[in-house]
Amino acid sequence: DSGVTQTPKHLITATGQRVTLRCSPRSGDLSVYWYQQSLDQGLQFLIQYYNGEERAKGNILERFSAQQFPDLHSELNLSSLELGDSALYFCASSVIAQGVLDEQFFGPGTRLTVL
């Protein structure tokens, strides 16, 4: 158990819909990262937040947005869903802002299926 929690575990929805994925980082970690992993694919970095502020952006679509709240939990919002958005979405956390120099602790992931 990494200490990072993600809800829900599974999500099945239809094209055009909007969903919200939730992540709670490890206690004490200020940085949260979101990744997308499609079937048999690698991990695509989406976005990073540090202490409530956006710090780095990766290949995140305009239909996707995220935020980190004062209690440090984060939400990833996916809208106008398409079939190709079906994937595993991982949240990870690390201790400090620079993050990339630190090990990242991954949550169990949310499996999104768009029908």
Next chain:
Amino acid sequence: GQQVMQIPQYQHVQEGEDFTTYCNSSTTLSNIQWYKQRPGGHPVFLIQLVKSGEVKKQKRLTFQFGEAKKNSSLHITATQTTDVGTYFCAGPPRTDKLIFGTGTRLQVFP
């Protein structure tokens, strides 16, 4: 854009055989991290290498960071069935994004 490739994509070995995965970046990396993802699981951090030419060992696993800091390798001696999973390298170029490699899926047959 920045790319981190790993070879091979898949490797099937008999238990007891050695295994090596190679990681190559199109740009210089400030450090390299290695993660293991078991089937159905999430990535788990294994190790981080920072210095050029650095070699680190963890029991049967040996990690190496290239002199030019553009490549890395993970070698497992005498594989066991518990080694099954996908191994990812990941490195930040001179920005603040962690770029994950394409991964090598290891299957170990008893």
